[in-house]
Amino acid sequence: MGTIRMTMAQALVRFLDNQYICVDGKEIKFVEGVATIFGHGNVCGLGQALDQNRGALKYFQGKNEQGMAHLATAFARQNNRRKIIACSSSIGPGAANMVTAAGCATVNNIPLLLLPGDTFATRQPDPVLQQVEQPSSLTVTTNDAFKAVCKYWDRVQRPEQLMTAMINAMRVLTDPAETGAVCIALPQDVQGESYDYPDYFFKKRVHRITRSIPSSEELQDVVEAVVTSKKPLVICGGGVKYSEAGKALLDFCENFNIPFGETQAGKSACPSGSEYNLGGIGVTGNLAANQIADKADLVIAVGSRLSDFTTSSKWLFKNPDVKFVTINASRFHAYKMDAIKAVGDAKATLEVLTELLRERNYRSAYKNEIRDAKAAWDKEMERLAACSYGENFKPEIEARNPGSIEEFAEMTGSSLTQTAAICEIRRTIADDAIVIGASGSLPGDLQRMWTTDVRDSYHMEYGYSCMGYEISGALGVKIAEPEREVYAMCGDGSFLMLHSEFFTSIQEHQKINVLLFDNASFGCINNLEMGNGIGNLGTEFRYREASGDLTGSFVPIDFAKIAEGYGAKSYTVRNLAELKAALEDSKKQNVSTLIDIKILPKTMTHDYLSWWHVGIASTSEKPSVCTACEKKNQHLAQARKY
Ligand SMILES: Cc1ncc(C[n+]2csc(CCOP(=O)(O)OP(=O)(O)O)c2C)c(N)n1
Numbered sequence: 001m002g003t004i005r006m007t008m009a010q011a012l013v014r015f016l017d018n019q020y021i022c023v024d025g026k027e028i029k030f031v032e033g034v035a036t037i038f039g040h041g042n043v044c045g046l047g048q049a050l051d052q053n054r055g056a057l058k059y060f061q062g063k064n065e066q067g068m069a070h071l072a073t074a075f076a077r078q079n080n081r082r083k084i085i086a087c088s089s090s091i092g093p094g095a096a097n098m099v100t101a102a103g104c105a106t107v108n109n110i111p112l113l114l115l116p117g118d119t120f121a122t123r124q125p126d127p128v129l130q131q132v133e134q135p136s137s138l139t140v141t142t143n144d145a146f147k148a149v150c151k152y153w154d155r156v157q158r159p160e161q162l163m164t165a166m167i168n169a170m171r172v173l174t175d176p177a178e179t180g181a182v183c184i185a186l187p188q189d190v191q192g193e194s195y196d197y198p199d200y201f202f203k204k205r206v207h208r209i210t211r212s213i214p215s216s217e218e219l220q221d222v223v224e225a226v227v228t229s230k231k232p233l234v235i236c237g238g239g240v241k242y243s244e245a246g247k248a249l250l251d252f253c254e255n256f257n258i259p260f261g262e263t264q265a266g267k268s269a270c271p272s273g274s275e276y277n278l279g280g281i282g283v284t285g286n287l288a289a290n291q292i293a294d295k296a297d298l299v300i301a302v303g304s305r306l307s308d309f310t311t312s313s314k315w316l317f318k319n320p321d322v323k324f325v326t327i328n329a330s331r332f333h334a335y336k337m338d339a340i341k342a343v344g345d346a347k348a349t350l351e352v353l354t355e356l357l358r359e360r361n362y363r364s365a366y367k368n369e370i371r372d373a374k375a376a377w378d379k380e381m382e383r384l385a386a387c388s389y390g391e392n393f394k395p396e397i398e399a400r401n402p403g404s405i406e407e408f409a410e411m412t413g414s415s416l417t418q419t420a421a422i423c424e425i426r427r428t429i430a431d432d433a434i435v436i437g438a439s440g441s442l443p444g445d446l447q448r449m450w451t452t453d454v455r456d457s458y459h460m461e462y463g464y465s466c467m468g469y470e471i472s473g474a475l476g477v478k479i480a481e482p483e484r485e486v487y488a489m490c491g492d493g494s495f496l497m498l499h500s501e502f503f504t505s506i507q508e509h510q511k512i513n514v515l516l517f518d519n520a521s522f523g524c525i526n527n528l529e530m531g532n533g534i535g536n537l538g539t540e541f542r543y544r545e546a547s548g549d550l551t552g553s554f555v556p557i558d559f560a561k562i563a564e565g566y567g568a569k570s571y572t573v574r575n576l577a578e579l580k581a582a583l584e585d586s587k588k589q590n591v592s593t594l595i596d597i598k599i600l601p602k603t604m605t606h607d608y609l610s611w612w613h614v615g616i617a618s619t620s621e622k623p624s625v626c627t628a629c630e631k632k633n634q635h636l637a638q639a640r641k642y
């Protein structure tokens with residue numbers, strides 16, 4: 001055994017540069033690079049190491065630590081979790097800025113390696129700048145906040161600890177069932193401390209991602225459940241994408257005449273054009289999927305977390321005899337809904353099940369129901385595409401602040417509805433373009449309305465639904481797939497919250513397109529608030545009045561000008577013709593673009609046969625709130641208890 005004397009940070013960089021994964025016999029370099037925002041907590045340790053020798057690792061400069069970590073998350077997700085960009089911050093606020101992104105990666109089961117600087121292990125300068133100082137324990141630092149949102153957490157207090165810390169980091173990052181955010185906190189003095197590392201720590205390491213198959217007993221349980229069902233329904237979750245099981249799922253459904261609904265994470269694993277694909281299911285599902293779900297006697301959830309949005313808070317499946325099957329790499333997720341479980345890789349499991357069910361000559365009892373449900377939704381889509389503003393205009397969302405739509409139309413000159421704009425975007429952008437979303441009203445509309453036959457062209461972060469992911473994520477996706485056009489579908493509220501990496505896209509010459517839906521409000525929350533009988537508080541962007549409240553007129557924002565200031569090409573559009581022209585022109589640009597789409601409030605889609613359980617006041621002075629509470633209790637009485 002030879003040894004190499006290096007600092008801990010130098011050893012970390014060299015280790016990262018030598019990690020590979022192997023999946024289906026294909027070897028892939030796992031770490032693409034390191035993104036950082038330097039501060040005193042990491043520049044002289046990790047910064048020195050990256051500057052001296054970063055091997056084949058690329059360097060990325062973040063502008064906001066949260067945005068940078070979202071970028072890395074989106075990069076990993078678009079690469080089907082087969083490549084990562086590690087993220088490093090300074091100590092204190094820089095580290096804390098990554099906590100939100102860590103939660104976001106963990107809930108979505110996406111590998112994200114975080115390397116925040118930490119306070120001095122020696123405690124010599126105690127307290128160092130940005131040290132929080134918990135009088136109850138000096139071992140507690142800002143980085144302890146990562147424990148709640150990471151799948152693995154470690155702090156390297158001696159240089160030799162790096163070795164077991166990083167082996168465990170890789171264990172978690174490359175495990176399909178366990179992956180998520182990993183935090184390896186790096187005290188700033190230890191980053192620069194030297195140690196004689198054994199050379200075998202730096203050898204090329206290949207982590208095999210295997211396709212586990214459920215036990216034969218589990219498979220038999222599933223087979224029996226399917227053969228005794230007449231109206232089964234498959235839910236296509238994100239695990240189908242990560243396992244590249246789209247074809248296996250389609251074969252399964254075609255063989256046995258089983259329709260499937262898509263979750264946000266599962267959309268674009270299979271073509272929308274398939275006669276069995278009902279589209280989005282759940283709270284933000286469409287008429288076709290939710291109609292079939294209502295009657296299903298067996299729900300087969302493949303690679304799904306079965307979140308409240310997917311199950312309509314356990315209310316969607318109303319057949320009194322309904323049973324659940326879960327196919328999931330994670331035993332934790334497989335245990336949900338008291339399901340009949342098959343713990344294994346989605347692709348491998350579906351392939352085996354297809355063989356087993358063929359032997360039993362199984363075929364569901366559906367006749368025209370699938371076709372009819374889809375036809376009804378297609379008709380509704382035509383109506384949504386044609387929604388336009390004019391005399392006696394009736395918006396999709398009933399509960400509203402009287403006068404807001406007219407005031408917005410007058411202020412902006414817009415006649416654009418959100419549903420028609422989305423249809424125009426679908427018609428105009430390339431088939432293989434990738435849309436990215438996360439928060440606000442757009443994910444609901446897109447899950448219902450967006451169709452695509454191109455794999456991995458729908459990238460929706462709806463586990464954390466984290467405002468600010470859209471633009472940061474778009475850049476991560478573009479770095480993962482530079483040949484494809486990438487569109488961030490972003491509300492005005494989300495843009496205002498975080499768009500720092502828009503500038504990074506310009507710096508990187510990585511063109512992204514921001515489709516900014518400006519409705520002068522936190523629109524979906526305004527819907528939720530007013531739809532539950534509450535007033536119009538804090539969800540529209542209005543001036544403060546002399547009376548003391550935020551009840552003045554709408555505050556106009558020129559988002560196109562903001563984008564122009566960064567060096568992007570930008571447009572403002574107020575009708576379908578302008579939107580189409582801007583979309584066409586933006587395709588010709590080499591630089592990032594932003595289209596400021598002035599969208600009439602309340603013109604997003606409403607619910608289709610779904611319910612979402614939110615906390616509602618059970619005592620109120622307002623009768624409308626009491627009515628909302630009664631409605632909630634009625635729904636709750638129909639829902640599964642757990
Ligand atoms: C980081 C974060 N903070 C708060 C929320 C809660 N939230 C969800 S949507 C929303 C408003 C979104 O407004 P906008 O982006 O304009 O989208 P719209 O609903 O108007 O389409 C808020 C505050 C969130 N999802 N993420």
Ligand SMILES: O=C1C[C@@H](O)[C@H](O)[C@@H](O)C1=O
Nearest residue numbers: 438439440441443465524
């Ligand atoms: O609270 C929320 C409501 C959802 O409608 C929205 O899409 C999501 O971003 C959210 O956080």
Ligand SMILES: [Mg+2]
Nearest residue numbers: 491492521523
């Ligand atoms: Mg908005």
